[in-house]
Amino acid sequence: MTNLWRLSYTKLLSQLSQTKSLNPGLQIQAHLTKTGLLNDSKHRNHLINLYSKCGVFDYAWKLLAESPEPDLVSWSSLISGYAKNGFGKDAIWAFFKMHSLGLKCNEFTFPSVLKACSIEKELFLGKQIHGIVVVTGFESDVFVANTLVVMYAKCGELLDSRMLFEEIPERNVVSWNALFSCYTQNDFFSEAMCMFGDMIVSGVRPDEYSLSNILNACTGLGDIVQGKKIHGCLVKLGYGSDPFSSNALVDMYAKGGNLKHAITVFNEIVVPDIVSWNAIIAGCVLHECHHQAIDMLNQMRRSGIWPNMFTLSSALKACAALELPGLGQGLHSLLIKKDIMLDPFVSVGLIDMYCKCDLTKYARLIYDLMPGKDLIALNAMISGYSQNEADNACLDLFVQTFTQGIGFDQTTLLAVLNSAAGLQAPNVCKQVHALSVKSGFQCDTFVINSLVDSYGKCSQLDDAATIFDECPTPDLPSFTSLITAYALLGRGEEAMKLYLKLQGMGLKPDSFVCSSLLNACANLSAYEQGKQIHAHVLKFGFMSDVFAGNSLVNMYAKCGSIEDANCAFSEVPRKGIVSWSAMIGGLAQHGYAKKALHLFGEMLKDGVSPNHITLVSVLYACNHAGLVAEAKKYFETMKDSFAIEPTQEHYACMIDVLGRAGKLNDAIDLVNKMPFEANASVWGALLGAARIHKNVEVGQRAAEMLFNLQPEKSGTHVLLANIYASVGLWGDVAKVRRLMKDSRVKKEPGMSWIEIKDSIFTFIVGDRSHLRNDEIYAKLEELGQLMAKAGYVPMVDTDLHDVERKQKEILLSYHSEKLAVAFGLIATPPGAPIRVKKNLRICLDCHTAFKFICKIVSREIIIRDINRFHHFKDGSCSCGDYW
Secondary structure, three states, X not given: OHHHHHXXXXXXXXXXXXXXXXXXXHHHHHHHHHHOHHHOHHHHHHHHHHHHHOOOHHHHHHHHHHOOOOOHHHHHXXXXXXXXXXXXXXXXXXXXXXXXXXXOOXXXXXXXXXXXXXXXXXXHHHHHHHHHHHHHOHHHOHHHHHHHHHHHHHOOOHHHHHHHHHHOOOOOHHHHHHHHHHHHHOOOHHHHHHHHHHHHHHOOOOOHHHHHHHHHHHHHHOOHHHHHHHHHHHHHOOOOOOHHXXXXXXXXXXXXXXXXXXXXXXXXXXXXXXXXXHHXXXXXXXXXXXXXXXXXXXXXXXXXXOOOHHHHHHHHHHHHHHOOHHHHHHHHHHHHHOOOOOOHHHHHHHHHHHHHOOOHHHHHHHHHHOOOOOHHHHHHHHHHHHHOOOHHHHHHHHHHHHHHOOOOOHHHHHHHHHHHHHOOOHHHHHHHHHHHHHHOHHHOHHHHHHHHHHHHHOOXXXXXXXXXXXXXXXXXXXXXXXXXXXXXOOOHHHHHHHHHHHHHOOOOOOHHHHHHHHXXXXXXXXXXXXXXXXXXXXXXOOOOOHHHHHHHHHHHXXXXXXXXXXXXHHHOOOOOHHHHHHHHHHHHHOOOHHHHHHHHHHHHHOOOOXXXXXXXXXXXXXXXOOOHHHHHHHHHHHHHHHOOOOOHHHHHHHHHHHHHOOOHHHHHHHHHHOOOOOOHHHHHHHHHHHHHOOOHHHHHHHHHHHHHHOOOOHHHHHHHHHHHHHOOOHHHHHHHHHHHHHOOOOOOOOEEEEEEOOEEEEEEOOOOOOOXXXXXXHHHHHHHHHHHXXXXXXXXXXXXXXXXXXXXXXXXXXXXXXXXXXXXXXXXXXXXXXXXXXXXXXXXXHHHHHHHHHHHHOOOEEEEOOOOEEEEEOOEXXXXXXX
């Protein structure tokens, strides 16, 4: 009867170990103690095995310590329990303790201690145990050999692992699985696929574990075609319902680019576990189906499965992408409840989510509460500051953490450089540049491109060009950064030359490069070059790109072809506020005020709300057509109608409208009623109005304010002198000139540009440096005679030089815009329009002369001065002489 009881207890304890049923085991131990059967070594060993598998090592150790002679079975159970529960160090310590007692390992002990070496990456100890395996003759045991294969692979010795695998005499599916697993975990996906093929050829039938591993390899390779074949194999072999394989399939399809298949496989899983849900939610986020990811999260919670940190990390990414701070805060609360708040990955996810939702204050709070801040968290916080234009906070945090020794990497430097550019802080750019050189990042392509971009945005073009020239292999982003910088800072010719270099290197431009080049052409009034870039936009298929479309509208408008601008505008696929503003501004600049206001109405009907730039263009249109009532209506209702507070620009426009219309008192009242101190634009508008209406008192007041605000600007002195000259106060004109001389203020010379056959030609007053100089002056002489016959009389009063009338007439006839037009007449085909850009306001005499010239030569002459376009055609100007 006693033997029967022993057999029953042994069998029962064995079953409890398999199911890890702790409480019944404790009851049986109490009964065995009471009946005196606990001293039986079999009972004791089964209990040690049960407690070890359940992770209750105190009970296991107590039984082992109370055993009169603990045998190999009890020690093996303890070591196995430690290893299976991930306690590698404890397993190794138990092994040493067992070894010191003179007990030798067997085929059950070796796999456990080798697994512990794998967990702890203890290669040296693993090699020692390997030696014991060889000495004791267990190297031929397939289970021991499989564990050795895994140990060497997990310790990074894949060659040794493969050699051991090849030496296994009778390789079974477990042997192959061991190698597959090692290869996939070390990202040797192609090798794993080849090994799988070898296994099939050798006649070993794969099991569900083999197929799951190979699916992971397909995922790593992004090979969805091979993944589908493995899927078919799973179904054929009857493993279609295996949960591990199903989860691997969901992950493979999601990461391989087929979310639809991933969802289909997921829906076929009878009872999805946490791994299944995590795979499909992460897949939705990967494919930017963020709403679907949130729906899946809600379904998961309704199914009774609580999210873990992996689930919540994916959900936080979805919240960040959708900018849903409320839901993100709800997930944050859930994290606190689940007590996984301090997990670094989740903390970084929270920082990213709050930053993407423009809640950097909360993000910083999470960052400050992190007990062990690492570089990943720092980068998330610094990048968040930079993306939200909290540039000072970004730089302050970087300086603070730099002194703490957290370190930095490429991502950190990119964020800091972006903020330095935002702050227009060239000194910071130089410091980061020096730091990148010192730390070895000066060869990093991303850092190089960011340095070029930041120096460019800080107007340090020479530094940007130096970085670019030192780059061994400049790529498209570096070209884009420098081309954009050149375009923004008015160095369009350098931008065009760089574009030619880009093409010479065989690089294909993108829409951003084309947009920057179009902006450069706009600044240069380079119509022909702009048309060539337009052709490239068509060639490379960027017409559907909104940025390129908007840049085309802007380029054609600023190059004097409002018709082309209108065509480009009509082809913009999704017209946003930038598109509408560009076209409205273009029409306003060209003097088509009523068309500009009509288009503004069309924009409102289209449901697009204006921004402050749009309303500046609307007021600008009213200004250049003398539409005072309309301007007042828009200005006075912009806050109520569009929730836009008037800025300095709007006030300057409105003051200019009133001033040009002769309502100087109203303009002065508006200056006095401004809710902030008037800036240079406002006083400049008032000074311009005073010049038009020859009002000395108003002109003096405006000039005095401008002398304080912009003492280096020569335009103020020139306009004030013009006002004095217009009323004959030549003594005051002389005083202004002496003031300029004493203040070392140099008058900006009048310059004009004209584009002929892809080249830009520049002229200044009296310029005789051109290769076709004689022809140009001969053409001017010819035009002068023809204009005189037609009734033209030089307007010498506009010239402030204290010289004889005849000399003034000569000076007027050689103004830069007249030289440019004369060159255009001899260098372009008959009938072709002539487009000239000038850096100053066109003078009254030139404006009058061009009305005569356009009629004499039967050509349209388009002059773009600092304020607007003048289209001279058939003896009149588009501005209606109101400019």
